Amino acid sequence: MTITIKDVAKLANVAPSTVSRVISNSPRISEKTKRKVRKVMDELNYHPNLNARSLANRSTKSIGLVLPPALDASFQNPFFAEVIRGVTAYSNQKEYSLYFITGKNEEEVEQTVNKTVRGRRVDGIILLYSKENDNIIDYLSEHNFPFVLVGKPYHYIEDITYVDNDNYAAAREVTNYLIDQGHKRIAFVGGESSLLVTKNRLRGFQDTMQLNGLSVKEEEIIFTSFTRDGGRKAVNQLMELTELPSAIVVTDDVLSLGIISVFQEHGISVPKDISIISFNNAILAELANPPLTSVDINIFQLGYEAAKNIISKIEEPDGSEKSILVPYKLIVRDTCMKKEDLELVKS
Template sequence: MGVTIKDVAKKAGVSTSTVSRVISDHPKITEKTKQKVRKVMEELQFHINENARNLVQKSTKTIGIVMKSSARESFHDPFFPEVLRGISALCHNQDFSISLTTGESEDAIYQDVIKMVQGKKVDGIIVSYSKQDDKVVPYLLEYGIPFVVIGKPLGEANNITYVDNDNVKASREAAEFLINRGHKKIGYIGGSLKFEVSKYRLQGFKEAVLLNQLNLTEDYMKNPESPELIGKAVQELMALNEPPTGIVAIDDLTALNSMLALREQHVNVPEDVSLVSFNNTIVSEFSNPPLTSIDTQIYQLGYEAARCLIEEISQPSLYKRSIIIPTIMVERETTKPLR
């Protein structure tokens, strides 16, 4: 038979209710008593019955994480494992578990969220993206469960807690990094404009073009809907009468695919075209050549999202917060001054 609360109470010389309060970290129990009881629990190898505690507290001690797309696609993108690492670190410190959506389509992911919420499987949810016409966020707002979005919500930003970078500013700085090195013909390769990050990084690029009075048409700005179309976007850029000498790519994976497409056209990076990307993931460090990339501090995005959510679960507030994580330019070998 396993060790019980009664066994711990007897050896520690306290009541069973005191042991229960130590387990729940009750503020009225002194630190000295907590340390004494916890030491006995360790000596007796007493393990808390999490299921029983959660039933009493009406809590699952679990947060749900909504992935941007299917598990296969999400884990192929180096952004998601890193943001998940930040979420997991905070959850581990707070004794929370995580539960991921596993659907292979938008509708399947949405159904996963409904099951999480209505089945009371989670205390709150982190949505790892911000997307136009998304069904998940409106559902969470209507249901009233605590949730946090990674990315500025499109629509009701004032009613939602979110964690993000200043993507307009970061993208403007990426373009100006090339401009300050003599590049005047600069291309942009983004992503689907349904996503917040794509929309705001394109805006930042356009601001840099306008502020620096560059003579660039929309032909220099490509927003492929899927990774399979990146090669086509690169081909179109390089086929222009005045092809770009520099390219800003929306993320490291897009930049890597762009480099492969440029190689196929016998265009060398950075000798012929300089390349700047975003996120500073492991891809940027180990690509050939290593990518100049704006560090968006992905780990911190995940960590802060989890912290905000757990605080909201513990102490619900009418006021929603926005946390902006600063970005840092990391210069490597895919950029050089234009002669």
């Protein structure tokens, strides 16, 4: 059986990328860690492919952008268009071109990434999403291939450069905002449960509710897709409740618009019957009817910083890994109403 970097990393209890840096004698790795990893390499009789590493020094002046599966669904959401605009702005300054990587499903995306890396079609990769147990991150780390993550990594946080917001803190702020307005029954509607952004915002929501002595029923936490159709599915689940909550924390603007439109079909008014607070503050948030109260996560800046850091990693491969937290701001518009005002409207 062929011994791989993953085998060495597992036995040495380090990330695959750390093993790669030991092989290249990176100055950022301590001598103690180098000795430990080299001892494991000797024990396993592991020998790196130095010819493959020398081929990796060729430059293409291209950056790969990995999008979630189903490109058409991704571009229904303005988040991706705006984050790509940020990536493009910095890449153009440095004269790097962009290479888009996606597929019909996760397996196809993984295969395309593998082919792209093996064929040296790009110098580095930006992943425009973050999820639990991502095979692509494992693959890129094992091959010591430069990459930056938009979102927080699930594992090896110290070994991965990522650009994100403090989604936990943002979720706490929006939940406190609704509680301060008198809402006690608040539901949560997020994207897929495997996405780290969903997990972090849900954790912030749940912790805030608990700290305020408020309970959340399991059926009031809903996971769906970041699409208008996902909003329809969420409303269908909410309508099965004995009583609707008075407010909802929704983790995406497109999802919020889907929820609002389906509520309207049922004769339920936002915010007169139910308040909604959202995330992203894309252009459609301001143009919505009613305009969405939403968290501005500076999507353009997320993309800009991701491009800046991947190019830095490409041009200075021995630089240190780091996390960049882009600031956010709650933009209050017309989809939230104080509970006391809501009761006055109903009376």
